[in-house]
Amino acid sequence: MSKDRVVVVTGIGATTPVGEDAASSWSALLDGRSGVRALTEDWIDSVPVKFAGRSATDPRDVLPRPESRRLDRAEQFALIAAREAWQDAGKPEVEPTRLGVAVGSGIGGITTILDAYDLFKEKGWNRLSPYTVPMLMPNGAAGWIGIEVGAQAGVHSPVSACATGAEGIAYGIQMIKDGRADVVVAGGTEAAIHPLNLASFAAMRAMSTRNDEPQRASRPFDKGRDGFVLGEGAGIVVLESEEHARARGAKIYAVAAGAGYSSDAHHIAQPEPSGAGIQSAMRRAVESAGLTAADIRHVNAHATSTPAGDVVETIAIKEAVGVHPLVTSTKSMTGHLLGGAGGIESVFTILALRERIVPPTINVDDLDDGVEVDIVRAEPRKLPDGQIAAVNNSFGFGGHNVAVAFTSV
Amino acid sequence: MALTEQEILAGLGKIINEITGIPAAEVTPEKSFVDDLDIDSLSMVEIAVAAQDEFGVEIPDDQLKHLKTVKDVISFIQA
Numbered sequence: 001m002s003k004d005r006v007v008v009v010t011g012i013g014a015t016t017p018v019g020e021d022a023a024s025s026w027s028a029l030l031d032g033r034s035g036v037r038a039l040t041e042d043w044i045d046s047v048p049v050k051f052a053g054r055s056a057t058d059p060r061d062v063l064p065r066p067e068s069r070r071l072d073r074a075e076q077f078a079l080i081a082a083r084e085a086w087q088d089a090g091k092p093e094v095e096p097t098r099l100g101v102a103v104g105s106g107i108g109g110i111t112t113i114l115d116a117y118d119l120f121k122e123k124g125w126n127r128l129s130p131y132t133v134p135m136l137m138p139n140g141a142a143g144w145i146g147i148e149v150g151a152q153a154g155v156h157s158p159v160s161a162c163a164t165g166a167e168g169i170a171y172g173i174q175m176i177k178d179g180r181a182d183v184v185v186a187g188g189t190e191a192a193i194h195p196l197n198l199a200s201f202a203a204m205r206a207m208s209t210r211n212d213e214p215q216r217a218s219r220p221f222d223k224g225r226d227g228f229v230l231g232e233g234a235g236i237v238v239l240e241s242e243e244h245a246r247a248r249g250a251k252i253y254a255v256a257a258g259a260g261y262s263s264d265a266h267h268i269a270q271p272e273p274s275g276a277g278i279q280s281a282m283r284r285a286v287e288s289a290g291l292t293a294a295d296i297r298h299v300n301a302h303a304t305s306t307p308a309g310d311v312v313e314t315i316a317i318k319e320a321v322g323v324h325p326l327v328t329s330t331k332s333m334t335g336h337l338l339g340g341a342g343g344i345e346s347v348f349t350i351l352a353l354r355e356r357i358v359p360p361t362i363n364v365d366d367l368d369d370g371v372e373v374d375i376v377r378a379e380p381r382k383l384p385d386g387q388i389a390a391v392n393n394s395f396g397f398g399g400h401n402v403a404v405a406f407t408s409v
Numbered sequence: 410m411a412l413t414e415q416e417i418l419a420g421l422g423k424i425i426n427e428i429t430g431i432p433a434a435e436v437t438p439e440k441s442f443v444d445d446l447d448i449d450s451l452s453m454v455e456i457a458v459a460a461q462d463e464f465g466v467e468i469p470d471d472q473l474k475h476l477k478t479v480k481d482v483i484s485f486i487q488a
Contacts, residue, residue: 066428066430129455130451130452
């Protein structure tokens with residue numbers, strides 16, 4: 001099988017804090033609307049962070065009850081977004097052995113684990129749902145999606161913390177380029193808004209505690225940023241060989257042109273201060289896509305609004321591709337979806353190329369002096385006509401760096 | 410206080426609908442869980458656990474595998 005197979009995006013789906021689907025999420029981003037809200041749960045006084053980006057819709061209202069009770073919340077988001085993407089792709093007719101899935105979660109079914117443990121202690125082992133294990137395993141979402149679409153080429157779940165969603169898409173691109181599949185459903189999901197997670201991330205001093213202004217808390221690149229804001233949801237794309245997509249007359253959003261990986265080998269949770277790993281991942285993505293740095297006109301940055309991370313990334317963008325791309329962090333509005341981030345942000349990168357417009361980074365009142373790249377602030381900005389490319393960056397605890405390159409059609 | 414067959418059947422119908430989405434009206438005594446209702450073994454465990462909570466009757470695993478039809482479960486609960 002040729003290594004030159006071109007991979008295209010033929011379907012998108014997203015369940016996010018700013019919208020119930022990809023279209024509504026996208027329009028919220030262009031309007032600069034934040035999905036971050038104060039939390040009102042009864043445990044809120046026990047944690048120092050009192051807000052998050054809850055998904056715009058409760059997945060239990062979308063899925064039939066027999067289905068939702070067997071799926072962890074992260075699996076619910078993923079299945080809803082996968083159905084949207086699959087529908088959007090026109091439910092492609094594809095040989096099952098040529099259809100794959102690459103969807104992961106950073107943390108997996110943590111609310112299932114914690115609730116099940118409480119139930120176990122209170123009522124004993126035989127009151128546990130027989131679905132407890134498939135609900136807590138981080139590959140559960142991929143498994144359910146594989147059953148849904150009938151994927152027999154391989155169901156995979158890359159797990160790399162906050163790079164998970166991007167790594168799923170990168171893996172899916174590779175499956176098609178290598179000739180293992182013609183169609184792959186790929187992306188990431190997360191449902192981790194639980195007091196233990198808020199407390200654990202707060203223990204790392206990684207989260208914003210701007211409790212009096214939740215919608216102003218996620219402020220990537222701003223001098224006043226004080227940590228990330230937790231979000232939840234899923235972003236899924238349908239990847240397809242161009243040949244397969246053209247043969248069935250599919251709508252093509254963009255070319256999923258290539259991906260680059262690197263790893264920091266530096267610290268389990270802190271960014272490597274020179275940004276060398278980020279540069280490598282971005283350069284490899286550009287190279288594997290057969291592009292040059294000048295082709296990259298937009299970067300959907302990982303930038304999570306942490307004091308340590310955002311500026312390092314901008315320096316790496318400058319070094320790897322230059323200061324010409326329009327850079328944004330949609331996390332300013334969605335919060336950080338951890339394993340879901342690369343999924344939704346790839347969806348947004350694809351839509352930016354298709355619509356030729358880049359959503360703003362909100363809350364950048366006072367740009368950090370270290371930022372030398374062109375941040376889209378306050379209002380969306382247009383991308384040029386003609387053949388252009390964009391990169392979605394995603395990095396994760398563990399030192400994972402993943403960059404995915406897309407080109408316009 | 411013993412429940413009537415009709416009361417147990419209504420309760421089981423509700424449980425099975427909640428767990429599998431099968432309409433409660435389709436849950437009738439002669440139906441086989443596997444052959445007629447297409448209920449898998451994990452779902453049977455869920456149903457047994459819910460039935461224990463609903464009717465206060467423990468259904469041990471070695472008994473559960475012998476309960477093939479809705480009527481079998483009703484009889485077990487009544488016994």
